[in-house]
Amino acid sequence: MKQAGSILIVDDNPDILIAARLLLKQHYQSVKTTDNPFDIEGLINEHKTSDQPIDVILLDMNFSQDAISGQEGFYWLKKIIAQDPSIVVLLMTAYSDIQLAVDAIKAGASDFIAKPWQNDQLLAAVAAAFSHAKDKQQVGQLTRQTQGLSQALNQSVGSQQFSFLGQSAAMKEVFQTIEKAAQTDANILITGESGTGKELTAHAIHQASQRRDKTFISLDMGAVAHSLFESELFGHKKGAFTDAKTDRMGKFELAQNGSLFLDELGNLPLEQQAKLLAALQNRQVTPVGGSKAINVDIRLICATNDNLQQAVSEGRFRQDLLYRINTVEIRLPPLRERSEDIPLLAEYYLTHFAQKYKRSLSINPNDMHALCAYSWPGNVRELAHAIERAVILTEGELLDIRTVVGSQIPLAAAETPSTLEPLSxxxxxxxxxxxxxxxxxxxxxxxxxxxxxxxxxxxxxxLYRRLEKYGL
Known part of the structure; x- marks a missing residue:
């Protein structure tokens, strides 16, 4: 059975090309030849986007008539390494000596082969080159994965600093649903207004799942330019577009065997929704600029503050994709629907930020009542920012609620009922x-x-969408 892999033989002697190809094609799936070293760059690029990128190159060291120095081989060796460091190069020459072989290895060649060769010797050298190529590819993959994971973790570190809290009936129902759904690999859709804690919910699902020891990767779809969605999700190959200077793993690959959280899914353009649906159905992704599909095993968690059913009726969202992503739907209630949780949350954030800014503060009961009376359109996130600002601006030992009321709450929630305007x-x-x-x-x-x-x-x-909506 032939071994998977692709070999390119570069030599200006047609007899050498024929002999090497006849020998190697018995053992390897793809063997290409060329007598012109100027074809190398194009052939590498051509095969990189195919199912059989070039793994090993057998390269002659002398192409000009009567040339014996091997400098041409060293020149093309450097060009190959600069273009694709994962390719392993074997240098060949009929004018060999020990020093030339040493120089070839120092320059980056995997081995040095004297012509004419013994077939067993050539097969052994090529087999070793393929083993070396596989090691280099694995190292490159691990490097890209490490870089991608580092970037993803740096982007999400701020979202994991707070606990997921609540004692209201509405939140108890959310916790029960999480506990049941997390034990399966079912796709989960988290809905709710901005600031209700959708990413914290996704983290809670991951931590309660059987994938808790694997990676959790998140992507805010609202922060991605439309032209980059496919690259962010599925990755890209070097040269796939102008700024693609290296291969890059997409979020699907980074989340392999773990959980992938797609926030603000309603921002995904229609043309990309079809590609996401295909990836979920086939459990495979194809990087931009590539042709080889990659198998993926992820647990998908999505979130949105958009009404996706309405988006479907308006033609902005695919109905088949909606069916695929919301096997289980978890609705997070806005803070105004669970005001009994406000004291718990306020005390938690007060403790957190007091420790952060090295303060000793408490909340007056009347001020706590004022916090509970406010509707908090920004929900838990708004409450957290308000408490942090109050901790920073308060001068005494009691949290100055006026720093919250004056800058954050348009309705004077801190006033007594007798001073409030008539309700309408x-x-x-x-x-x-x-x-x-x-x-x-x-x-x-x-x-x-x-x-x-x-x-x-x-x-x-x-915020820009709201400014446009309200004509501000």
């Missing part, structure tokens, strides 16, 4: 509340969108 339907209209919160944040931060978005618990893109 607008008071409870979520869009009105959201618009007021956006206006207040922009005013407080003097139009700085980045700071306002952070205070509201939104991404910059999400």
């Amino acid at each position: 339907y607008d008071t409870f209209d979520l869009e009105v509340l959201e618009q007021r919160a956006v206006r207040a944040a922009l005013k407080h931060y003097q139009g700085n969108v980045s700071h306002a978005a952070k205070a509201l618990g939104l991404t910059r893109g999400a």
